[in-house]
Amino acid sequence: MPARAAVLALLLALSLGLFARRALLLVRLVRLGRPVDRSGDLPRRLLREVAHVLGQRKLLQRPLPGLMHALIFWGFLVLLTTIAEALGQVIDPDFALPLIGRAGWLGLLQDLFAAGVLAGIAIALWIRLVQRPERFIGSHAREAYRILGWITWIVLTLFLGNAARIAQGVAEAPRAWTPISSLLARPLEGLSEGRLFLLEQASLWVHLALIFSFLVYLTYSKHLHIATSAINVFLAKTEPPGALTPLPISLEALEAGEQSLGAATIVDLTHKELLDLYTCTECGRCQALCPAWNTGKPLSPKLLVMNLRDQLFAEGPGILAARARGEEAQATPLVPEVVDEAVVWSCTTCGACVRECPVDIEHIDTIVDLRRNLVMAESRFPQEAGALLRNLENANNPWGMPQSQRAAWAEGLDVPVLGEGDPAPDVLYWVGCASAFDDRARRIARSLAKLLSAAGVSFAILGPRELCTGDPARRMGNEYLFQELAERNVATLTEAGVTTIVANCPHCFNTLRNEYPRYGGRFEVLHHTELLARLVREGKLRPSAALDTLLAYHDPCYLGRHNGIYEEPRALLATVPGVRSVEMPRHGPRGFCCGAGGARMWMEERIGKRINEERADEAAATGADTVGVACPYCLVMLDDGHRARGDDVRVLDVAQVLERAALPEPAPSPTD
Ligand code: SF4
Ligand code: SF4
Numbered sequence: 001m002p003a004r005a006a007v008l009a010l011l012l013a014l015s016l017g018l019f020a021r022r023a024l025l026l027v028r029l030v031r032l033g034r035p036v037d038r039s040g041d042l043p044r045r046l047l048r049e050v051a052h053v054l055g056q057r058k059l060l061q062r063p064l065p066g067l068m069h070a071l072i073f074w075g076f077l078v079l080l081t082t083i084a085e086a087l088g089q090v091i092d093p094d095f096a097l098p099l100i101g102r103a104g105w106l107g108l109l110q111d112l113f114a115a116g117v118l119a120g121i122a123i124a125l126w127i128r129l130v131q132r133p134e135r136f137i138g139s140h141a142r143e144a145y146r147i148l149g150w151i152t153w154i155v156l157t158l159f160l161g162n163a164a165r166i167a168q169g170v171a172e173a174p175r176a177w178t179p180i181s182s183l184l185a186r187p188l189e190g191l192s193e194g195r196l197f198l199l200e201q202a203s204l205w206v207h208l209a210l211i212f213s214f215l216v217y218l219t220y221s222k223h224l225h226i227a228t229s230a231i232n233v234f235l236a237k238t239e240p241p242g243a244l245t246p247l248p249i250s251l252e253a254l255e256a257g258e259q260s261l262g263a264a265t266i267v268d269l270t271h272k273e274l275l276d277l278y279t280c281t282e283c284g285r286c287q288a289l290c291p292a293w294n295t296g297k298p299l300s301p302k303l304l305v306m307n308l309r310d311q312l313f314a315e316g317p318g319i320l321a322a323r324a325r326g327e328e329a330q331a332t333p334l335v336p337e338v339v340d341e342a343v344v345w346s347c348t349t350c351g352a353c354v355r356e357c358p359v360d361i362e363h364i365d366t367i368v369d370l371r372r373n374l375v376m377a378e379s380r381f382p383q384e385a386g387a388l389l390r391n392l393e394n395a396n397n398p399w400g401m402p403q404s405q406r407a408a409w410a411e412g413l414d415v416p417v418l419g420e421g422d423p424a425p426d427v428l429y430w431v432g433c434a435s436a437f438d439d440r441a442r443r444i445a446r447s448l449a450k451l452l453s454a455a456g457v458s459f460a461i462l463g464p465r466e467l468c469t470g471d472p473a474r475r476m477g478n479e480y481l482f483q484e485l486a487e488r489n490v491a492t493l494t495e496a497g498v499t500t501i502v503a504n505c506p507h508c509f510n511t512l513r514n515e516y517p518r519y520g521g522r523f524e525v526l527h528h529t530e531l532l533a534r535l536v537r538e539g540k541l542r543p544s545a546a547l548d549t550l551l552a553y554h555d556p557c558y559l560g561r562h563n564g565i566y567e568e569p570r571a572l573l574a575t576v577p578g579v580r581s582v583e584m585p586r587h588g589p590r591g592f593c594c595g596a597g598g599a600r601m602w603m604e605e606r607i608g609k610r611i612n613e614e615r616a617d618e619a620a621a622t623g624a625d626t627v628g629v630a631c632p633y634c635l636v637m638l639d640d641g642h643r644a645r646g647d648d649v650r651v652l653d654v655a656q657v658l659e660r661a662a663l664p665e666p667a668p669s670p671t672d
Contacts (some may be wrong), residue, residue: 005091008208012087013213022219023227026278029316034260036270037244041238047358052233058184058358062285065127069358071120072151078113081106082158083211085172086204089161093197096172107173111162117155121148135284138220138303144282147223154210159184161203168196221391223279229359232279235272236360241351242510242562245270245365247372247479247517262372262477265331266312266338267319269369276361277309286353286363289586291593292346296608299346301353301363304339308366311338335370335380342607344370345382349475349598350557355589371477381476388472388602392481396467398602399437407463409435409442415449415461424497426458427531430512432505433468434632440639441632447659448504448528454663455540457531459502465492469511476599483519486511490521504528505654506558506631507597513563528560529569529630529654536575536658543661546578551657552624553581554615554638555591556631569630569654576661582622592618596633616641620649627651 051057056073060066079231081097088095100106107509125148127133128141147243160183165171167188175182188196220228237245253259285291286301293300315332322329335341344367353363374380391400407417409431418425429452435445452459470485493501501523503509513525535541551574559565566588573579587593595611605611616638619627627642629635639651 006088008090011209011212016595018216019219020285022216025317025320026219026224028320029276030271030274032267032316032319033274034268034270036272038235038237038272044238045234047405048236048238049230049234051358052358053230056358058356058360061356065283068120068123068127071123073115075113075117075155077118078109079117079155079158082110082114083208086158086161086207090201090204090208091167093170093200097609102172104174104177107171107177107511108179111178112171114155114158115180117151121155125149131287133284135288135302136282137280137284137287138300138306138394139284147221147477149660150210150214150217154207154214157203157207161200161207162630162651163188164196164200164203167191168200170195175216222280222282224361225279228275228279229281232272233360235275237362240510240514242516242558243452243518244368244474245362247369247652248513249480249483260373261376262374262479263369264333264373264377265364266308266315266334267331267407268373269308269366270376272335272362273369274312274364276363276366277305277312279359280305280309280361281359282306283358285356285358286361288599289352289356289590291348291350291352291595291614292610294592294598295611295614297342297346298340298607299343301361305361306368307338308334335374339370341374341380344374345385345603346607347598348557348593348595348600348611350593351561352557352593355561368475368477369477372479373477376480377475379535382603385476385599385603388476388599389478389481390476392468392470392473392485396485397433397437398468398472399433401437403464403467406431406436406466407461409437409445410449410461413446413449413453415453416460416466418460418496419496420465422460422496424499424501425460427526428493428496428498428501429453429459429461430469430501430503430547431461431466432503432508432632434505434636436466438608438632438636440476440636444504444632444635444653444655447653447655449662450533451532451535451541451655451659452502455535455539457535462492467492469508469516471507471511472599472602474511474515475597486516486519486521490516490519493521493523498523500526502528502531504630504632504653506556507633510558510562527563527568527630528566529565529572532655532658533568533572536572538664541658541662543658545661545664547576547657548578549626550580550582550624551626551628552584552589552619552622553628553654554584554594554619554634555587556629556634557591557593557597559630560591561589569628572654572658573628576657578661579657582624584618584622586618594629594631594634594637596637600635601637607636610641610644612637612641613644614641616645616647616649617640620645620647625649626657628654628657630654 056070059069085097096102154223159181163184166175166185250259263269284302290301319329323547335344347367350365388398391398396403431445434441467489468486470482474482501512507527509527553570592615593611594615627638635651635653642649
């Protein structure tokens with residue numbers, strides 16, 4: 001016995017020692033990055049831990065792969081008890097866990113969950129070998145099979161050891177409680193006691209050797225996520241998903257060389273962004289829904305994460321060694337050496353990747369940090385986007401239009417413009433630059449203003465005092481410009497005594513609601529579909545004229561995925577007589593972007609298929625004659641998409657649809 005205990009202690013010490021050595025390096029590599037505060041909102045973090053990690057909620061959004069992972073994950077939680085038993089039984093064959101070790105229910109749980117792990121492995125093989133989903137393109141397939149094989153042997157040796165113990169009559173749980181192991185014990189029953197003992201001990205030792213080596217191997221493999229997922233989920237943002245992680249800019253720190261503008265090299269990523277790299281399981285769920293990847297762009301959120309991870313492992317140890325010598329290592333610029341510039345600019349910040357990722361990786365923050373460095377430190381961006389930034393700097397709006405033209409869309413509508421010192425209206429209508437300056441989007445503003453007037457809402461607009469919220473500047477990477485615009489807008493709104501804002505642009509809505517509070521702007525912010533739905537519910541608007549249309553509603557990313565508003569626009573459309581709704585295959589939380597977010601609205605789309613045309617194809621395939629939107633960007637993009645197709649599908653904002661039903665134009669009289 002002392003010899004067996006010594007061997008076990010040696011193996012355990014070796015595997016734990018190697019694990020700890022690697023873990024220490026991994027921690028030091030993460031600490032190379034920038035600190036980011038993720039300490040607040042503990043209850044929410046704990047709840048998410050329960051839902052995402054223990055409950056596997058995000059994984060189970062896809063039933064078959066979710067079931068596969070849950071079976072393996074939950075199985076291993078239960079099998080922690082069998083590992084503890086095996087550790088004891090290689091030293092003392094009569095060992096059982098204190099209190100619960102000989103309980104029938106524990107034996108049953110262990111038996112069923114071990115079988116569940118094998119079922120999970122079978123599903124994984126079915127998915128990989130038979131279904132062959134495209135989401136695995138670029139993932140390490142060989143490593144995945146190696147891990148699946150490893151886990152299979154861990155469970156098979158467990159069963160074999162159990163069966164040998166049952167055949168010897170020394171198993172802890174009553175035989176009836178371990179049906180699968182008992183079944184496997186039957187063919188062994190003719191063996192001598194000595195051979196059964198040998199078989200049992202050999203199985204246990206191999207079982208433990210597999211586990212010890214797995215413990216070390218996982219720290220070098222994509223299965224590192226086993227160790228880091230729970231931490232990554234805990235540290236994920238608790239702010240609304242539409243709020244970008246801010247980059248507080250201090251001019252003094254910049255001048256002293258103590259602050260980096262975004263991410264130039266791997267060490268400029270934040271601690272969370274670096275931990276994200278370890279945690280990627282290469283499942284490809286993000287890639288499967290990425291509009292850029294799906295239209296032939298070079299951006300795959302999965303491959304981006306994998307490339308950055310490779311870079312961290314390739315360069316990080318050298319940087320640590322240099323720092324240990326008191327030297328500052330010259331780190332490689334991430335763009336374009338590690339990440340192609342086209343990758344950085346292809347992202348629409350649609351949020352599909354972040355929402356899908358089962359381990360809460362925050363791809364958008366990383367991409368925007370790369371953009372921040374290109375834009376603010378290097379002045380490198382697509383040429384057309386330069387006009388956007390110049391217009392924002394010089395004219396306070398992306399169109400470069402004079403601010404005096406802000407209210408031109410309202411001509412003839414008698415919309416009150418809030419002057420300095422005027423009493424605050426009940427509702428401030430935040431028009432947004434698109435609805436103020438784009439000819440097609442202006443129609444949304446006119447519809448909304450008419451509906452608000454008809455419903456008796458006391459509202460006003462800021463007119464020339466409204467500036468761009470800064471959303472396109474921020475998503476493009478110009479955090480400095482965003483902060484300046486945000487502070488000026490917050491000052492105007494606060495001075496005017498505004499308490500409630502309605503915005504018809506989801507980008508403005510998201511920024512006002514989720515990002516301005518950090519700059520002191522705390523208002524009740526509604527999207528126009530929320531307010532209009534309320535007005536219809538209260539009977540202040542009565543959609544009564546029938547429209548006779550088949551309508552496919554397109555979920556704007558910044559309304560749906562980033563703010564969870566899917567139902568209000570649909571509920572509103574359902575109140576309109578004659579509107580028959582049809583859903584596109586990609587809708588709701590798995591909706592497909594129009595291609596305009598992330599400042600892509602102002603960039604050319606030269607690679608692959610145009611995203612708006614892909615979406616227009618999908619809408620047209622439903623047979624709908626109208627596409628409903630709730631965003632001026634989507635309206636323009638999808639209208640362009642349908643024009644390019646040459647079809648006669650109309651694109652209308654929900655407000656325009658409601659106006660036609662609630663405020664129909666009077667029919668021309670026979671004498672007209
Ligand atoms: S935010 Fe959208 S476009 Fe950007 S990487 Fe994620 S899925 Fe792709
Ligand atoms: S980033 Fe998340 S969703 Fe994408 S491959 Fe990695 S784990 Fe899967």
